Amino acid sequence: MRRRLGALPVVREFPWRATRDPWRVLVAEVCCQQTQAHRAVEAYERVCGRFDSPAACAAATLAEVLDAWRGLGYYRRAKALHEAARQIVERHGGRVPDDLDSLLALPGIGPYTARAVLAFAFERDVGIVDTNVGRVLSRAIANRRLGRLDAQRLANSLVEPGRGWTHNQALLDLGAAHCTSVPRCAGCALRPCCKWRRGGSVTADPATDSAGVSRRQARFAGSDREGRGRLLAAVLDGPVRLSDVASVIGCQDDLLRATRVAATLCNEGLLQRRAGVLAVASSSASTER
Numbered sequence: 001m002r003r004r005l006g007a008l009p010v011v012r013e014f015p016w017r018a019t020r021d022p023w024r025v026l027v028a029e030v031c032c033q034q035t036q037a038h039r040a041v042e043a044y045e046r047v048c049g050r051f052d053s054p055a056a057c058a059a060a061t062l063a064e065v066l067d068a069w070r071g072l073g074y075y076r077r078a079k080a081l082h083e084a085a086r087q088i089v090e091r092h093g094g095r096v097p098d099d100l101d102s103l104l105a106l107p108g109i110g111p112y113t114a115r116a117v118l119a120f121a122f123e124r125d126v127g128i129v130d131t132n133v134g135r136v137l138s139r140a141i142a143n144r145r146l147g148r149l150d151a152q153r154l155a156n157s158l159v160e161p162g163r164g165w166t167h168n169q170a171l172l173d174l175g176a177a178h179c180t181s182v183p184r185c186a187g188c189a190l191r192p193c194c195k196w197r198r199g200g201s202v203t204a205d206p207a208t209d210s211a212g213v214s215r216r217q218a219r220f221a222g223s224d225r226e227g228r229g230r231l232l233a234a235v236l237d238g239p240v241r242l243s244d245v246a247s248v249i250g251c252q253d254d255l256l257r258a259t260r261v262a263a264t265l266c267n268e269g270l271l272q273r274r275a276g277v278l279a280v281a282s283s284s285a286s287t288e289r
Helices: 002-006 023-034 037-050 054-059 062-068 077-092 100-102 109-119 133-141 146-158 165-179 224-236 242-249 255-267
Strands: 272-276 277-280
Touching: 002 165, 023 037, 023 077, 023 109, 037 062, 054 077, 062 077, 062 224, 062 277, 100 109, 109 165, 109 224, 133 146, 133 165, 224 242, 224 255, 224 272, 224 277, 242 255, 242 277, 255 277
Parallel strands: none
Antiparallel strands: 272 277
């Protein structure tokens, strides 16, 4: 199996795959959190174009970073990236750290993102486990549900020395193209040796509830997530009166929902109330450009 994994091709093209710059890799991984990779390309290029280093991002205001993030959603990621840039400047001399513990200490950086930076920027031989890889591991390799630690150990054990970058990119592509939530086994390079497939796929899908495999999200239309995005987009164009929030997010008949959405964004430090309006939360630059 390990030998066959070493022959897997990297097939998808993304701008961040052409760089080993740790900051650009970090930006890409944060953009791709909870987002399909192809949808992250535009925001990735915009963020990197405006802030080409941790120092540039740290010196920007939160409003500037959120504006660069427009359209990608889950704006808490943009705020976390801004805070991570500041910590990189203050604690690491403006260089993205290259050890797991330091990466995990940064805001918004979890086990997958930290290891992805190590593998894709620093070419370390570490395994990564996200939704795509988690399905491959649990189905093709283990044919059982995997806990977080088991999945990480298995992922690490499969990386051939010197092939951390290629191995992990290839597994991501395999999971995205074939080992999807509803498997598309035709043409999969691991089909001949997939343990679940060789067993006839008659047992319960081992990818269900395995570590790293996310559940299907709730409906977006009419959700608070949609309302948050609408309100933030409006505020980025200028302050929004509290009395207009319900209209902005499209729930004129649900003032409780409007209040809830606005309060959540304020509690997360993305927006702030002042003089009867909502505005982007202020942030003072800790570093000069």
